[in-house]
Amino acid sequence: MAFIHNGKMDWYQRYPKDSTAHSVSRPGYTFILGGLLLLLALYPVLKTLSNQLHSALTGSYVAGHHSVILINCPNEQVAKDIGRSLMERRMAACVNILPRTATMYYWKGEIQDATEILLLVRTRTSKVQTLTEYVRSVHPYENPELLSFPVEDGSLDYMKWIDEVVPDQPHTPT
Structure with a gap:
């Protein structure tokens, strides 16, 4: 957004750099990335556990077991x-x-x-x-x-x- 002040055009930043646009710090990104990698690594275990839980609750067979x-x-x-x-x-x-x-x-x-x-x-x-x-x-x-x-x-x-x-x-x- 631009506005004119004393005959000059100034650009107005709606969100300054030090505001909420950069609220997640580098350690925060690292934590999020680490969490996603851990989730991916545990996916086979989590899938097996969820299939077994579903099988136990419903009495059904888990195909491929x-x-x-x-x-x-x-x-x-x-x-x-x-x-x-x-x-x-x-x-x-x-x-x-x-x-x-x-x-x-x-x-x-x-x-x-x-x-x-x-x-x-x-x-x-x-x-x-x-x-x-x-x-x-x-x-x-x-x-x-x-x-x-x-x-x-x-x-x-x-x-x-x-x-x-x-x-x-x-x-x-x-």
């Missing part, structure tokens, strides 16, 4: 060893060992034919990465098949049973 994992093994003995080891370590609530399957796959540029045994593993989704790393360390294949699928819905009693059998915290076999 559990997973099914497929693992191919070269023979029944390897499948049993891996399955039992997962159970002993409380990484899985249940392991099905499905009978011989005919498998065709590309390996090192060629089509391979094989028979394999398929493991069908049920666990918490939070355990998938740990379970995958463990299986890779004990599996005889150079690049074992480990495919995880989140469970979208199912029997609530069955899902609660998985949670009882597979604890959140790491378990070491006795």
